[in-house]
Amino acid sequence: MKETFIDVRAWRQFVAVAEELHFGRAAIRLHMTQPPLTQAIAQMERSLGVMLFDRTRRRVALTPAGEALLPDVRDFLERAQALPVRARAAAAGEVGRVRLAFVSTIGFERLPEWVRDFRVLCPQVALELVEATGDVQRALFARGELDGGLVLHSPGAAPPELARLAVAEEPLVLALPASHPLAGAPRLDLAQVLAEPLVIFPRRIVPSLHDAIFALYHAAGRVPVVAQEAIQMQTIVNLVWGGLGVAWVPESVTQFRREGVVYRAADAFGLAPGKARTKAVKAVPGPLPVCETSLVWPVGLNNPALARFIDFVRDRSAAG
Numbered sequence: 001m002k003e004t005f006i007d008v009r010a011w012r013q014f015v016a017v018a019e020e021l022h023f024g025r026a027a028i029r030l031h032m033t034q035p036p037l038t039q040a041i042a043q044m045e046r047s048l049g050v051m052l053f054d055r056t057r058r059r060v061a062l063t064p065a066g067e068a069l070l071p072d073v074r075d076f077l078e079r080a081q082a083l084p085v086r087a088r089a090a091a092a093g094e095v096g097r098v099r100l101a102f103v104s105t106i107g108f109e110r111l112p113e114w115v116r117d118f119r120v121l122c123p124q125v126a127l128e129l130v131e132a133t134g135d136v137q138r139a140l141f142a143r144g145e146l147d148g149g150l151v152l153h154s155p156g157a158a159p160p161e162l163a164r165l166a167v168a169e170e171p172l173v174l175a176l177p178a179s180h181p182l183a184g185a186p187r188l189d190l191a192q193v194l195a196e197p198l199v200i201f202p203r204r205i206v207p208s209l210h211d212a213i214f215a216l217y218h219a220a221g222r223v224p225v226v227a228q229e230a231i232q233m234q235t236i237v238n239l240v241w242g243g244l245g246v247a248w249v250p251e252s253v254t255q256f257r258r259e260g261v262v263y264r265a266a267d268a269f270g271l272a273p274g275k276a277r278t279k280a281v282k283a284v285p286g287p288l289p290v291c292e293t294s295l296v297w298p299v300g301l302n303n304p305a306l307a308r309f310i311d312f313v314r315d316r317s318a319a320g
Contacts, residue, residue: 010040010043012077013030016030018052018070021059022060041053052069094125097147098126098303098305099128100128102132103151107131108252110168110252115127118312122305127309134151134152137151148306148309149162150167150294152209152250152292152293153209154208154209154290154291155290157207159296164295164297165296165314166292171250171251171288171290172288173249173250174265175240175246175247176247176261177260177261178259178261178262183262183264189269190220193246194222195222197246199229199244199246200247200248206291209289212291225245228244228245233256237253237256240261241259241261250291251265269288297310
């Protein structure tokens with residue numbers, strides 16, 4: 001069956017006649033004369049193949065088909081009228097969709113606040129969230145299935161093929177079982193800690209940070225004894241609780257309170273994160289590593305809603 005096209009103006013004419021039930025009054029309302037209006041309605045009925053109005057010399061009434069059609073046409077016209085406003089809002093990033101991946105560390109505190117506040121600011125932008133490690137995110141970007149991602153890496157080592165905005169920098173802290181002899185020590189000897197079995201994420205997850213941790217061991221003349229690898233930071237902490245070893249984790253992971261696990265910061269070694277050690281610490285070369293979180297997205301991606309989210313995150317990051 002051939003598809004019938006009827007333009008918006010004709011539907012407005014139908015609604016005017018349906019509401020006035022008088023061609024003369026409807027014509028005045030539409031700022032036109034009656035004969036063209038009568039002809040337009042007749043043409044619409046021929047195109048649809050149904051009668052919309054019963055006409056006599058005395059009265060005009062909707063047919064059952066016209067009565068059934070009227071609510072849908074009103075809804076259609078209301079939505080059509082809103083289209084220009086919606087188009088401008090979409091161009092401004094106030095309407096749309098952002099497919100956003102994130103690593104678990106940013107999900108402990110910052111991301112929930114960002115999502116909550118951004119939804120208040122831009123309620124018509126749908127944030128579709130998926131938790132994914134850096135290697136998974138790069139694959140999703142390659143397939144065009146992501147608009148943006150929050151990734152963890154060593155400072156300055158974000159994926160080079162993606163545009164980025166640094167949003168957070170934090171030190172690594174040591175997670176160890178509460179029952180471990182070092183857990184309650186007022187001061188930790190870094191050389192002694194580096195001799196402990198290590199629980200760590202696979203290198204493919206965050207290569208730059210994995211290499212930075214290993215470099216700390218190598219600088220001290222040690223080879224890390226990897227007791228177990230795990231992908232998620234929560235799992236790593238749980239494995240530490242199980243006594244498999246110690247782990248270096250981003251400071252944000254301390255938000256994950258696991259009874260039986262103690263977190264020790266750089267000052268427990270007489271160190272500042274990412275800076276040279278004090279003389280009180282044995283001669284173990286190098287500072288403790290720090291890590292960075294960046295918001296990344298494909299270069300040249302044209303998504304106004306994503307641009308709006310990037311600006312929002314930039315402002316929030318600058319504000320601390």
